[in-house]
Amino acid sequence: MKAEVTENRTISAKKEDNFSEWYVQVIINSEFADYSAVSGCIVFRPSSYFAWEQVRDYVDGRFKDDGIENVYFPTLIPERLLQKEGEHIIGFSPEVAWVTQTGDTKLDERLAVRPTSEAIMYDNLSKWIRSWRDLPMRLNQWNSVVRWEFKHPTPFLRTREFLWNEGHSAFASEEEAEAEGKVILGIYHDVLKDYLALYGIPGEKTQKEKFAGAIASFSIEHLMPDGKAVQGPAFHLDGNNFSKAFDIKFIDNNGEKRFVFQNTWAISTREFGVMIATHSDNKGLVLPPKLAKIQIVIVPIYNDKNRDEIIGYSTEIYNMIKGEFRVYHDIRDEYSPGWKFNEWELKGVPIRVEVGKREMGERNMVAKMRHTSGSESISLDNPIEVLKLMLEKIHNDLYESSKRFVIDNTHVVENYTDLKEVIKRGGFAQSPWCGSQDCEDRIKDETIAKATNMPFHVQELAKGKRCVLCGKPAKHIVNFSRSH
């Protein structure tokens, strides 16, 4: 007999019908994250914080391998520092939260809660950098930043506080600074592919959409299931903009004083929003195996008479595999197997192992994959190898389907009518563009579509093409899309 479905443990909205509602239900009901008492700020519960630790640890390791050092600067930034670089403060000022008093005493100078740390960090860099021998100086910090968004907040995708890395480097030459971009974007590409199982499109941002204070920005752009784009990790070439504003100079080996060339780069917990939206389904969360706190759950199926025997058998399996995977042996007596199945599916555990009297008799186990519901019978001869392959398959399936979705929804357009049609349907409109901001502005005004970025891998296609709007010779290929 089918029991009443409990409301708080189910996803009632459908991904295909009501995406926003579904998205929130998946996050909250799977206990991945929760709302907090602060508007627009979410709580990372153990499941999501664990996932973030995996992302962070991997990226951090790669940074360190490349010679980047970790530091930590204060959360609060004096107002005078924030105002040193004009474009930068203009870009952030509407979203800055301020500390104006302590206890009952009003502060002489307001302190900003960092929306990003250029201002506070570069004040110190100007003291630390003296000689060409001090360069390059490549620093990173893992922290949170606060941006008091006007638009209504969405868990992970747009929260008023989020976690990220912020890398800040200073070089003697422009060439060295530019070369760093490839390395950093490569690391971000790898963590997206190998950990989050997400495909993204790397490219350069347009001048209009670049970071406030940068001379050029580069990003990896994602496409959400609803056909809207989301900006992923980014890398910014800041040139001398900040070094001039913050007076970061060094004496080169000819004895001349010169400004350093700087870069900044970041990946944030926003990626989890993309990951959830991309991989999850109407049963709940689907987690890529490398981010799952529990990779395999073992559910023994027993009754009163064979309970000890079956749990003995499932314990044998647990002991066999626990050294190799993150395994939870679910011997909670108060829940039925069916209840457990639903719960672990909701929470996104990649593999569920079921063992009952049948499996015990045959000395095997049934392993069921969360993302496809496909199952396989695995003998106890060499379960670790088989389960490893299964987890790899799950990861690869998720990545491939993410990639397929982006490719299937990227449409080459050659004229404005096609562009409008693609924007209306959703997805990337891969468009030749003359490079003028007038055309970019008009497209944004008329279609709501933003220039997400200019994908590296298609730039040569601009040759011989004409701007999708004005018809002048194209300089770039831009992906236009509505965005989140």
Add this chain to the structure above:
RNA sequence: GGGGAGCUACGCUAACCUGGUAGACUGCUAGCUUUGGGAGCUAGUAAUCGGAGUUCAAAUCUCCGGCUCCCCA
């Protein structure tokens, strides 16, 4: 940026229109029976978003604030 809907226990919801005992389901606690896709019975536990107003009396009516969601830009 513009419009709309909503907020009662962790969750979902009844009572609201027509002011007067907050009632189910789920959860949680305990006990007994169960256990191959959300088990059953019994007992217990737990709620009106915040503030102000109107009133003998406010979940209900009015105003202000907070939060959440949706649609459009």
